[in-house]
Amino acid sequence: MKLVEESGLWRLGPAAAEVPLVAVLEVDGAVLAWTVDEEAAQISLTDPAGADWLWRILGESGHSMVAAAAGQPPQSGAETDLSGVDVLPGALDALRRLALGHWLRRWWPASVRDGIAGLDAALLDAEIALLTAQADDFVGEDSLDADIGTLLAPHAAALTMHLLVGDPRVVDLVARCVRLATDVGVQAPGWAELADAVEERASGSVASSHQDDYALAAGSDGGPATTGSIARGVTSMAWSGVPGGVFDAAEDTVRWAVIAVGDRVSAVLHIPVIGPGSSDGVPVELRCGSYTAAGSLDDAGRAKIDLVDRTSQPVSVATAWDQDWSATAVVVGVRTTETAEARDRVRRFARLRLTNPGPDAYLAEILAAEADY
Amino acid sequence: MSAGSDTVAAVGISQPRRAVIDRAWRALGPGVEILSGDDGGPLRRTVKRILDPLVLRLRSNPAFSAPFVDADVAAQMADAIADHADRLRACAAWFELMKLERRRLRITAGNAQDLYFPVCFELAVTSGAPGADRGQRAAAALRAVHDDRDRTGVEVLNEHVASPQVLTRLSAQLHRSWADVHADDSIIGPFLAGLTTVLGPAEGHRAGVARQRVWSALIADATPHNLGARARTQPSVLPWSILDLGLTAALPLAVPPISGGTDRDRPLDRSVVDRVRATLRRALDRDELPDVPLLCAEEVDRACAPWGFLGEDKQAALVAGIEVAGELAPLGQSAATRYLLAATIQARLRKEAYVLHARRALAGTAPLHPRQRQVIEDLANFARPYLSRLWARLHGRDVWQEPCDDVDDLRALLEGVARSVSLDHRQRIKAMLEVQVSQ
16 A cells, blocks of 8 residues: 555545545545445545554554554655555455445435435434544544434434334334433433334234325426527536535426516526425526626526626617627536536436445445335 | 654554554453443543453553554553453443443433443442342432532532622732732744744654643743733734734733623633633532632732643643644635644534535535534634633633643644534534425
């Protein structure tokens, strides 16, 4: 293995991909990263002395060699060959799974159009919490990913519902989660009641019911208003420029139109939202030549914004009709360099996980796959 | 390759301490499962709360705390753990009981391992394995842990400062002590030059010793004292603005009030009573409850000392922290250049900010939602929260007379404060987004 300098830190292993293709985990003294559809781990040592678990994944002599070589901060461009040092087979599997779990929470490409079902947030977080507790040797108290309490806190109501539905795999997960919550001290609303429900269930007094909460709230299909339409089109948005869990993750979801209403010219935008998050306040900008319309979406993923020229003056209807709108660009959220190819690769990866769940599949994924049939 | 060859050779025959502990723990055999992880090794908190402080007793056996130990030390560590086998099994049995009792009483406050591990070990030492009165003992221990311990000290403080005579006395002492502090006219250049060594690289043993010598000399230097004193008379001669750095809200620094004020007060503006209250809150982990009238009188003198610390090592540490703080910007692209330690911390902070980006909580270094803007602006102003927290840590050390004279300890402190401020900020950035998502 090579130890190389990257942005002032020592790094082991190959460089991982950019978002949205990277799954990361913050552990004691290091940030681990994987390209989601590849195996090799990137280990960035933020505090080599704090990474007291390295022997578990590199063996004791490997740990010694890394500690000796990374004892001083790297010079720019530094590179050291540590021959014979390698990750022990399987040693990072549990951590990779945990990193993937965090990635699933944020980047899973749920889409009505693409037919990629959403993942149940409560079950996903519940399983991540349990895996975090098991990764106790790596995830210390003062790292971002150690906070089991915050992960579990909001989900008491959802987990209680799941308990009523009664899928045995889910019931087992919820019961283990309740024990964990008791031990780590989760005091959020509903947890005491959930603990009671788990206990009652264990004593066999609950009748099973059924519910199906998998239907995604599909955005209505009505595009932007067409009256007085001067130009219209569709385009795609970058995932990494907007919060997760808000928009349909398909391509070509951003519908825009330039319309005349009376003597004003406006840009109308509509992007299908699938929740659970709200699109309210997410900035949008339509630009063509010297004309711009910048504003923000409402909670239905819509916006109607007056178009202005370079001097912030309104655009007249006659000028708008004369303009060639074929170069119109729309940015939703923050401008990024994310590519459509990267998003496609994520969708392929997601579909593969659904159709062919491996040993590292989360229960939320398995249930989403089952709900598809 | 940067490490000296002597280091590599020494490391070659040594073992990671956690691996040594792990092996010794597994050799204990059955009876300690509840203190172990799924793979049979000790839980992190078993190491942190039981093995390190109570079995290996790192304070009296510093050799046991090295990240790598040689075969001799490893054998001693293994012996220490094996010698405690019965106690550890008894401790595990007590923990099992305390957990049952916790569930029975529906207690959800705090982390069970953090709270009960030391108590269980104490029970194992004083009473051995649980006996016939096990249930009662466990219930009593649980009550003792969850009794509101912090009220007592703060209540005593409130009663104490409710007396007008006490206030008059403290106030007279405050003005007398404040007037006692003067700066001499020495120059600050040599001190700042020394910091370059203290906060710089040290490869090998000899350089480490030299660095320690420089830090000891800087503690004895009058510069931190003088800078603190000048902040009251001539703040413009300081090399930085402690107003911009958020250590005070007004210059020149004025004598702090005895009581009153709010939580939002800048560190050097906080009232004497607030400082004592912070001490009492932090004293929770300690067995002895400090004598409140004495604490108040001492805090008056401390509040009057330069930078609010009696110890010259704390004064020097704060000045070192101010120098480091100026180079930290988690969302900035620039690398710190003046001090290697600051560059290392800065590289780490940027990586930590990147984790948020990879988790779709930041767009690069920009907010992903307008709601996050305020928190991100706070993060851009990293020096303020950094120095505020460093000041609080140093204040705690000053009160408990814990030294800051070891250069490695100083550097660990400057790093640790950055880590905890960054963690706080990142949790807020993430939370702002989750609020948005849950609506």
